[in-house]
Every structure is written in C-alpha cells, then in structure tokens.
Amino acid sequence: MKLFISPGACSLSPHIVLQESGLSFEIEKVNLKTQLTETGAAFTEINPKAYVPALLLDSGELLTEGPAIVQYLADLAPEKNLAPAHGTLARYQLQAWLNYVSTELHKSFVPFFHHGSDDWKAEGKENLETRYAYVNQHLATQPYLMGENFSVADAYLFTVTRWLRVSKLDLATWPHLAAFQTRMTERPAVQAALTAEGLRS
Structure with missing residues (x-):
C-alpha cells in the first residue's frame, strides 16, 4: 500500500493509523500547490479529487477520504483493536x-x-x-x-x-x-x- 500525504495535513491521521497497525506501507509526499508527487507524478492522475489522503491499494484501487481510510486500515489489522467490530x-x-x-x-x-x-x-x-x-x-x-x-x-x-x-x-x-x-x-x-x-x- 502507498499513502499519499502532505506533511501535517489531515493525511497525518491515516499515517498514524498505519504506524499503529503494523501493516506494510510506504508514503509519498504531494505538493498540493503544484499537484506533483515527490517522484514527479501528476497527483490528479492518481486522485482526481486533488487532495490528500489517498491510499493506493496493492490491487491498484484507490481509497480516499480519511474517515473511510482509517476504518479500512483498522479492519486489515483487527488484532490491534483500532476500531470496534462492525455491527456493534x-x-x-x-x-x-x-x-x-x-x-x-x-x-x-x-x-x-x-x-x-x-x-x-x-x-x-x-x-x-x-x-x-x-x-x-x-x-x-x-x-x-x-x-x-x-x-x-x-x-x-x-x-x-x-x-x-x-x-x-x-x-x-x-x-x-x-x-x-x-x-x-x-x-x-x-x-x-x-x-x-x-x-x-
């Protein structure tokens, strides 16, 4: 997984959750003014919403919106108890x-x-x-x-x-x-x- 972030922005939230989860991941910083990632990629081609956070899954699918991302990550690592069980x-x-x-x-x-x-x-x-x-x-x-x-x-x-x-x-x-x-x-x-x-x- 790769999390696209802007330092100190709301993407810090899923970044913390990833650190808590113990899951394997990488981060890539985004310049929100130029809309370029630190590797030179056009961020709007990755995330048409043009803001962080954005989580690129190993399947190639993209998940956006912080509250959705952090719950997804919590469910990938249920043993860490980062979120209560579904349906409760x-x-x-x-x-x-x-x-x-x-x-x-x-x-x-x-x-x-x-x-x-x-x-x-x-x-x-x-x-x-x-x-x-x-x-x-x-x-x-x-x-x-x-x-x-x-x-x-x-x-x-x-x-x-x-x-x-x-x-x-x-x-x-x-x-x-x-x-x-x-x-x-x-x-x-x-x-x-x-x-x-x-x-x-």
Whole structure:
C-alpha cells in the first residue's frame, strides 16, 4: 500500500493509523500547490479529487477520504483493536466521532488555511471554541475518545488539533484536550509518523 500525504495535513491521521497497525506501507509526499508527487507524478492522475489522503491499494484501487481510510486500515489489522467490530453500537459511535471531527472541527479550520475573510475566520473560531469545549468535557473522564483504548478517531482528533496555532486559539484553554495531545505525542506510532513527515525537530 502507498499513502499519499502532505506533511501535517489531515493525511497525518491515516499515517498514524498505519504506524499503529503494523501493516506494510510506504508514503509519498504531494505538493498540493503544484499537484506533483515527490517522484514527479501528476497527483490528479492518481486522485482526481486533488487532495490528500489517498491510499493506493496493492490491487491498484484507490481509497480516499480519511474517515473511510482509517476504518479500512483498522479492519486489515483487527488484532490491534483500532476500531470496534462492525455491527456493534461502538462501531457507530466511532463513526460518529469521525464525522464530528471531520465536519465540526476539520471544516472549521478552512478559513484559516484558505485566506478567509475576517468574518469567516471569526465564525470558524467561534465554532472551534464551542466544539472543542465539548471534546474537552468528554475527555475529562477518559484518556481517549472511545474510552480507555486508542482508536482511529484519536488519530484524527490529534491531527486537526495540531492546527490550533493557525486559529490563534490556546490549547491550554482545554486542559483535558491538552493532556490528550501530550498523551498522543508520547505514542511511538505518532512519533514515527511525525518524524517521517519532518514534523519533529
């Protein structure tokens, strides 16, 4: 398998999951401005959506969209317990968290990355404050989103929360979330992904 990434982007989430899974994989970086991969390939010919993450399977098929990719990877390594079993309520709760991070957190950062207007940024900041307050409260009684154990939803939350600096919001506002970020950073798989993407000094 090959995961196409842009360092620090949302593709960090499946990259972390791959590191956690123990599966064999390679990564290829994409310059999202030029739409060229680090080997010189035209990324839009690989993924017409023109954004990361994109997972090229050994069969030649392409899987896109982070929440789908991380669940696929979790199911390839069931012994790692990265996602609850299909058909269980816990699996739907995991999907609920993946959707929350995607639509309520990830999308609220868009105006900060795409030169949004001051009004749009203010709206995004307000949304983030409200949504992160909810996450912080949830993490007050458990170390991870799904309870005592890491899941693929945590990789996604960790990834987007790293972007807080662009919104000028202070992580310290949410102590339980801050503790979660520290906890995640200490995981060997997270450290390996950050190192591979050049995000650690």
